[in-house]
Amino acid sequence: MYSKQTEIFGILGYPLGHTLSPWIHNTLFQLAEYDAVYLVFENEHWKEVGLKPLRDIGVKGVSVTIPFKEWAYTQAEKVCETSKTMASSNTLLFRNGIEAVNTDGMGAIQSILQKNEDLLNPMIHKKILVLGSGGSAKGILFSIAKELERSGSKDSIKRKVQILARNKDAISEIEQSLGNPYWLERTSKEEVTKNSGDYDLILHTTPVGMKGIGGDPILDSYFFTKKHTLFDIVYNPLETDLVKEAKKKKAEIIPGFHMLLYQGIKQFELFTQSKVKQKWIQKVESILLRELKKRK
Incomplete structure (x- = not known):
């Protein structure tokens, strides 16, 4: 059930038919009883479209995947040290302006x-x-x-x-x-x-x-x-x-999927400004493993 108070997050990239990120974040939202939803924002032309449409509908933050990580970095007013060194970001936070973070490493x-x-x-x-x-x-x-x-x-x-x-x-x-x-x-x-x-x-x-x-x-x-x-x-x-x-x-x-898991957990903590419990990690890991086995 969603309401006007439900916060919106998502993943920005192209193509995204393979993405497992919604499994990570929506599971964590549910376990944390956090009123939010994580959606897939698939578009080949994000560089032309820009971030304004997402911010206009109230999106609070996005994961960013190929081929837009370098572009995402250039859109931010505040960047973390990792992003600055790499000139690449996999996370954008829309709070007071746009903040870029890189959680891959x-x-x-x-x-x-x-x-x-x-x-x-x-x-x-x-x-x-x-x-x-x-x-x-x-x-x-x-x-x-x-x-x-x-x-x-x-x-x-x-x-x-x-x-x-x-x-x-x-x-x-x-x-x-x-x-x-x-x-x-x-x-x-x-x-x-x-x-x-x-x-x-x-x-x-x-x-x-x-x-x-x-x-x-x-x-x-x-x-x-x-x-x-x-x-x-x-x-x-x-x-x-x-x-x-x-x-x-x-x-x-x-x-290999542990890197996806833990970078996603760090993103969740940035999105919600809360800490993930160890038992939640085990739950998400089992779900990711199940979904990956289906894709053999």
Whole structure:
């Protein structure tokens, strides 16, 4: 039941037939007994249409997905530090003006910490391997930097983070945006293969493995061991070829949809200015898993 007091939120993007965000937010609204609804605002021409029609009907905030994250950032009067660094935002809040926030990296960090806090412990002599240098990699690396530097002084970080990607210009952009920290390095497939035991966390951020997108896994099947944790942010299909190969070698797996889950939870908290309870998270996770299994 909706009333004049019901707050309106939604997701802005194109195409949106695949989106799982309404399952996250409407479930949380229901569990929190918060009078709101989350709708799908699908339009190929948001750049031309602008945000005024949404604000005119009283929309309080939106999630933003491809291909409008960079455009969304330019529409805001106030931006978070992550958005400013990435020049990209996945959340817009319509309160006093327009505020842009990016929760993508936060979602990745929370997914990792839920699995094993040591994977982001700056005092452990291990390496994180990031596969890819696109927008997702940039957002995640920004949040990793914040986590490492929050947990230890900038000059005492023992953990190294390495990027394996083809686009050298994109790597340079990431390095510069993070201030060229000494703990961030480039690497090659040959070096990664040779020193596979140096890593405890592997983050795959490219579209390879996503339904409808071809390409071979970046790492060979013999790379993985039971001492590795793989976080492939692709969640459709539930298990990419990379994940399947890692599982064969008994590596730990962080499900890709956890990033979607936790970035959505952070958005909900921004929308409602309230905290999510742990039991709600478990409920939403089970719903997302059910819906993803239907899409096999």
